[in-house]
Amino acid sequence: MALTEWKQPFFSGKMPACAVRGCWLSFCLVDESGDGNAYGGLAYKVFDSTGQQYAGRLDGNGFAKLDNPYRGPVVLIFDAPYEMSGDYYATLQTRGCYPLPITELQVRAEQTRFSRVDGERVERNPAGRETGKFYQVEVSDLVLHTAHLPPLAPRTHRPPRHALRMLAELGFGPPQPKLTGLVLFPDLHTVLEVRPLRALRPLLSIEDQFCALNLYQLALMATLSYCDFGQEPSTPPMDQVSFPIEPSVGNFFSEQLSGYQEAWKFDSDQVEHFYPVYEDVPYSQRFEVLPFDPELYEQNRSEQGESPAHPAKLHFFDDEENGTDTQAFISHHDHVILIAVRGTASRSDGLRDANAHQVAFVEGVGKVHEGFYGAYRAMRDFALHYLDRFYIGQRIIICGHSLGGAIALLLAESLRRIPGYDRNILLYTYGAPRAADSEFTDGASSLVHHRIVNHNDPVPSVPAPWMNTTAKLWIPGLVTLFSNPAPAGLLFALGLVRVGGNAYQHHGSQQHFMPIALPDGTQSSILWNPGCESIEEAACNRAIQLSGDMPDRANLIKQLVQYKQHFMTASYIPAAWATLRRWQQTVDADGTLVTASEFELIEKALISMRQQLREKKRELDRYRPTNQRGYEDIQALSIEADRLQSSRDRLATLRWRRLQARDVYGSHASSPTLQSSLKRWFAHPQNRVLTQVASIPPQSDDGCGKPQTLDIDSIV
Structure with missing residues (x-):
């Protein structure tokens, strides 16, 4: 100067x-x-x-x-x-x-x-x-x-x-x-x-037990995984970084929550406000986005070559350039490491979803979906790199939607088998397809997995137990099915033929949203743990009616039209929010979750479904199958009919059960800061609305992580 x-x-x-x-x-x-x-x-x-x-x-x-x-x-x-x-x-x-x-x-x-x-x-x-x-x-x-x-x-x-x-x-x-x-x-x-110097962070329960709080909060985090990280500049060279793009992962954690702002947008097209339940914490206990300071950290300096470390590289995984197009983010605080995996969002995602060939799960036991396994392998080192540096005994919570749920399952089981992480994984998935066979599912039985399924979401019904094939056969058939149904339908059917291996099987404790219409015209929805998968499979089977090995073309088109049942902001998040509100109301009023009229409607539905299974069994009996597969199909129908009766009995038992605060808030039920967090949440008018969405908790003796089997996808 x-x-x-x-x-x-x-x-x-x-x-x-x-x-x-x-x-x-x-x-x-x-x-x-x-x-x-x-x-x-x-x-x-x-x-x-x-x-x-x-x-x-x-x-x-x-x-x-x-x-x-x-x-x-x-x-x-x-x-x-x-x-x-x-x-x-x-x-x-x-x-x-x-x-x-x-x-x-x-x-x-x-x-x-x-x-x-x-x-x-x-x-x-x-x-x-x-x-x-x-x-x-x-x-x-x-x-x-x-x-x-x-x-x-x-x-x-x-x-x-x-x-x-x-x-x-x-x-x-x-x-x-x-x-x-x-x-x-x-x-x-x-x-x-x-x-x-305070920050906001989403409340997350670290207990194994399913709770309505995690149901809602992790639905939001799974949706956030579809966003970009939003860092500017996104690639070197850089002197400093910022996260101005909203919504984005970086903006959510580093700008809004670090700046004590209540973020509510998790999708660029989102209009309705969905606020997480936030807790006020000292700034150092926030979900961290690591600093970028070339003066202080050697790994941030440009002389590190073409790939110096920076926040997006450490917290965000996007494998678009390498072909799998897998995307995920990871962050942590003193009690939780959070990993969220994105679902299907591109054509390459769809092709990977379709590759139902089974390959060995080398990190554990059993066989898994080849497409999902390739996506998991692409991001495995990214997760391990982060955990090696910042894991100090926190609860590792993993969530994912759709394809992301399948990848999350394989990642969770892989981490669970690494010494030091054993039995410290908590998994919530939304609308996830089957990812592995029965041997994998049995081997992963101790993994705590709460699997959320929305009514009429077709994705959890695939791949069917009889699907063990590469995409080469059935993808071309599916693509041309609508323009030339006769030959394409045959090709599609050939692609769905099971070629050896154990059946695909779901893992986890199923939580199912079942909508019902009450006599007064009120719409309600039951979240419950039915103990069978006929209810879940009804969604797919209504859309893809099978005659022999041929899918019904009109119903397949209708299924695609109704695909919004699979979306997060249009379907899963509203249902999860409504469940949280209903559970809160039930605890406050010391009432029961299920009214007499709701129980009656669900009971009638279960009786009707059981009758349909019996009729299908009688139909198959008339053919007197001579091969082993036909005999197994009949046996599967009988077993599933019994499961439906067990589900009805469970419903009757749970009808009188009263919820505790722990059912709603998990490990935060006795926290001295819970009430201040709820006061903040209820300050938003959207969260004060009373809801008629009903919920049924899982039966008390149902072990977390126990597999729910399905035997009749292609029959009913």
């Missing part, structure tokens, strides 16, 4: 020509209520215009005074590192990958709270009434390394950043590679209102 003529008598190019003492200044750090106790005893440093350093500590009220420094502005910084062992801050500071430069100021700011529940700034602070200067500051204004801190929030009383830049250009203040600190002026008392 060139010196103007009037400055020449006082300054050389770098230092004051005549250093003069005789001024004073004071400052106070306070929270939004004007209380300085939170910052009492905090170490500070002040650098005057000669570069001389003054070190001290704030008194018990967060106040300090400096007498007789050299005249002129001074620079205030708080760079004392946090020094305590045995807590999560120490873990963050000492971890081998991306250790965080956490200061004592950051820890103190994380213990303060916002005056307003939405985190908006309070414009009038009691401590600022009688003062020379009042600034609204953040931790990042006062410390050296800021990449791990949240973006600055809007503020009216901004600190004089231009003054800091001017002092730096003159060569005053502390020697440093970049502008750091806050400029204070002489003969003035300055009040610094430090913004609380």
Whole structure:
């Protein structure tokens, strides 16, 4: 900065020509209520215009005074590192990958709270009434390394950043590679209102038991997996990164939740607001997006070659260029590592879904769907790379929708078999197809898996147990079925012929949304654990009526038209939200989930379905099959008819069961912060709506992770 003529008598190019003492200044750090106790005893440093350093500590009220420094502005910084062992801050500071430069100021700011529940700034602070200067500051204004801190929030009383830049250009203040600190002026008392360093994070239960909270929250996270990461720039070279795109994974975690904003949009076309249930936590306990700071982290520097590390590379997996088009994201906090896997979103996804040939699951036992296995293998190293660096015993929660649910199952079972992760996996899937055979399912019986199925969603009904073939035969048949049905239908049927191997089988404890119409015209929906899969399969079998080995073309087209039953924002998320609301209402009223009229309607449906199975069995009996396959089909019908009767008995038992808070909120049922989180959630008018969606919890003796078998896909 060139010196103007009037400055020449006082300054050389770098230092004051005549250093003069005789001024004073004071400052106070306070929270939004004007209380300085939170910052009492905090170490500070002040650098005057000669570069001389003054070190001290704030008194018990967060106040300090400096007498007789050299005249002129001074620079205030708080760079004392946090020094305590045995807590999560120490873990963050000492971890081998991306250790965080956490200061004592950051820890103190994380213990303060916002005056307003939405985190908006309070414009009038009691401590600022009688003062020379009042600034609204953040931790990042006062410390050296800021990449791990949240973006600055809007503020009216901004600190004089231009003054800091001017002092730096003159060569005053502390020697440093970049502008750091806050400029204070002489003969003035300055009040610094430090913004609380808090974040929002979605509540997730870490218990094995199914709960309505996780049903809803993980439906939102599974939907978020369809979004891009939203980082700009997305590829090197880069000096710093941001996440401006909404909705995106990076924007959700690094911008909105880190900035204490309640995000509600998880799909670019979403109109209806779906807010997660958020908890207010210290910033360091948020779902983390790792910092990008080339000065601090060698792995972020461009000289690392063509692939320096950056947030999108660490948290986001997108294999589009390598052919599988698998996409997923991963993040963590002190109690949870969250992995969400995207479902079918492209043509290559669809071709992979269709490849029903079985291959060995080399990480465990049994055989699995070849297309799903290839997608899982593509992202396995990505997940392990992250876990190797940031797993410290958290509950690993994995979720996925559609294809993503199938990949999530294979990933979960793979991780479960790695020493150190055993029995620490919790899996929720939505509308997932079958991914493996019965041997795999039996071997993975101890994996906790809650499998959510929406009524009339056809995807969970494929691949059928008799599908073990490559896509070469049946994809061309499916593509041409609508233009030339006769020869294409034959090709389609040939492609569906089972070629050896064990039957495909679902894994997990099924939770099924069954819609019903009450006598008064009210629409209701039952979420329950029926113990059989005829109900689930009815959706597919109504759409693809089989005559011998030939699918009914008109019904197949109708199935595709009704495919919205498989969508998250149009189907699964609303049903999950409604279930959460109904379960909350039931607990609050100490009532039962199922009314007498609802029970009657479901009972009639089960009786009708059982009668249909018996009629189909009698029909097959007349043919007197001589081959083993025909005999197995008849036996399967008898077994499934018995399961339907067992489901009816279970329904009758559960009709009188009353829910507990743990059924709704899982491990958060007894949390002292639950009520404040619910108060925040119910502040949104959309969440105060009463709902008629009914739900039936699984029977108490139903073990989590036990496989639900299906034998009659191609028959009923």
